[in-house]
Amino acid sequence: MEPERLGELLDRHAAALELFARQWCDTPEDVVQDAFLKLAALPTPPDEPAAWLFRVVRNGAMDASRAARRRRKHEALATRSAAWFEGPDSDRPVGTIDPEDAADALRALPDEEREVIVAHLWGGLSFDQVAGLISGSSSTAHRLYSRGLSALRERLGVTCRKTRRNPS
Template sequence: MPVIHPAELSRLLAAHGPPLALLARQWCDAAEDVVQEAFVRLAEQNPPPDNPVAWLYRVVRNGGISMARAVGRRRRHEVEAGQLHAEWFEPTAADALDAELAAAALAELPVEQRETVVLRLWSGRSFEEIATLTDTSTSTAHRRYQAAIAALRQRLGADQTR
């Protein structure tokens, strides 16, 4: 049996996209991403499900829950990593401003670079471990790290001669 026809996908998206996004929004902020991923997965189903609408609702619900779990894990890990070294210094008002600038600069990086910096600096992972976690080569993990550090230095105006 063939995959679902593109016209049928368009019809389903028009009819069910907004309610599916509302459903996903119960669990996560990136509801549209969850819905889009569900439609991509539907387009890949061969044969298509017997009841595509019910299938979409189940996939969107599960995707929203999974994304909420991932966000929760990420936040917990960030808090834990921040607490590991909190005793190293007493922050001043200037430090807080620098931290906000650094966080903003980090958020502007492409996700692959940001992930590599977080894994290397805050999680203490080796480039070999980062490569395994991100399903890349060690040299790719190292290049991403170098590119991220260079971009952060440029954005933060740090001396690049070091």
């Protein structure tokens, strides 16, 4: 399809397509953009490009909605604090942190710090492996980990337990 024709379709239908997509998903702009990219990639344009765009946007918006629902479900399962931290309050020893507070503090961290902490502590990855995950160095992974732990300690009001050295 010629760029001029694609531009005309975009000018004429983009706003209506976004409104149409908004019925099903929270990312209508992305869905509309994907539809126009698919249209531009077609070897031959459809006979009725506007109808084609509406159909592709509808399908894309419904797919985006299902994906968002799945993502929220997986995130909810992954962020259950009891699974991350400790059992219910009745099982918790005196002086330990509340699992909900810990989960909230973890969620409040910047994404990079949270990613490193979860990968290292719960995923069991070494700092070298975490470095590959974040496309950085192991020292960067360690720095993010340390900064994140410091932020967690500060937010939760706990200090790091220091081990006592036995005099030898």
